Amino acid sequence: MEWTRGHTIGRGATATVSIATSRSGNVFAVKSTELSRSEFFQREQKILSTLNSPFVVGYRGYDITQHHNTIMFNLMMEYVPFGTLVDAIHKYGGRLDESMISHYTSQIVQGLEYLHSTGIVHCDIKGRNILIGEDGAKISDFGCSKKVKTPVEGRTDDREASIGGTPAFMAPEVARGEEQRFPADIWALGCTIIEMATGGSPWPNLSHPTSILYRITSSHELPEFPAFLSDKAKDFLSKCLRRDPNERWTAKQLVKHPFLEELSNVKKLTNDRVTRSPTSILDRDIWSFIDESETPYNRSRTDSTLNSPNQRLKQLSMNSGFKVNWNLEDRWITVREWEDNNVRPVHLVINDR
């Protein structure tokens, strides 16, 4: 298919997303990166090409092109015009009201129900990866996603697979490097509801990924439920945010929860579009205003154990029973874990944005 690249509409850690038009005049979005750096993209392309749901960004194909001396991998997708859920939160003054939260949650849950029924774990559900279209929310960015066996087919051994995502949205079993299956997306959904309700991180006093992982793995805490939410909304959250993945509700159960029944009076974004091009700075804007060192949690730790990322990780590894080796590569952090002297094949790929 011949197509022409238009203006840039978004940038991720590795990709530039542009609007594009085909010769026949169809408009779509094209996400491009250098072929040599396209490992996650190719995974995304393979997964996206198998999916078809109104609650998941639509697949339109892929191609490889040469731009000056650079070979580019291009992933073509449905153009979703109103930015991300984080843009919507900004647009509505920093947080969404409960009717909007239930509207978008309903669509994300239906998207997750569909994905999980096909054996896909998204692995990076968060506001930045939810796009807002004419009909509402669509799940996007499948760069971390993986296919696992469905409950009917049996379990895969996640110790063989890489697991990862964004620390603030990571379920306890993921942060510990144990497994990342369907319940991990449900935990991240709970975190995304808090993001919609507060405009901030589920762990608002912590900004460094290491501190967040430390808190998730070493405490028995849950993210704080926003006080202004109704009992129904809090009950819904309590079904998502359970530390034991086996106790979390499935997407199939959650679609029937009473919180999602009240969908009247929803303000749609269709005629009131978000025009600002979304950038990665949004996450920083929201979340970095509170320094973790100012929190009582860290103030009580007057020893030097948590002074640097490496020292914090040493502490984390002592608590978790694993030795952890961190590798900073661009904006991604890879954590490899060892159990006694046996190298575990699991590594945790962390989206640091």
Ligand SMILES: Nc1ncnc2c1ncn2[C@@H]1O[C@H](COP(=O)(O)OP(=O)(O)OP(=O)(O)O)[C@@H](O)[C@H]1O
């Ligand atoms: N289909 C689309 N339609 C409209 N805008 C899009 C579309 N896909 C992506 N975008 C915009 O481009 C931005 C970057 O896209 P995406 O998150 O998929 O890139 P990424 O490099 O995988 O991101 P990350 O940094 O999370 O890995 C999104 O936040 C969004 O604003």
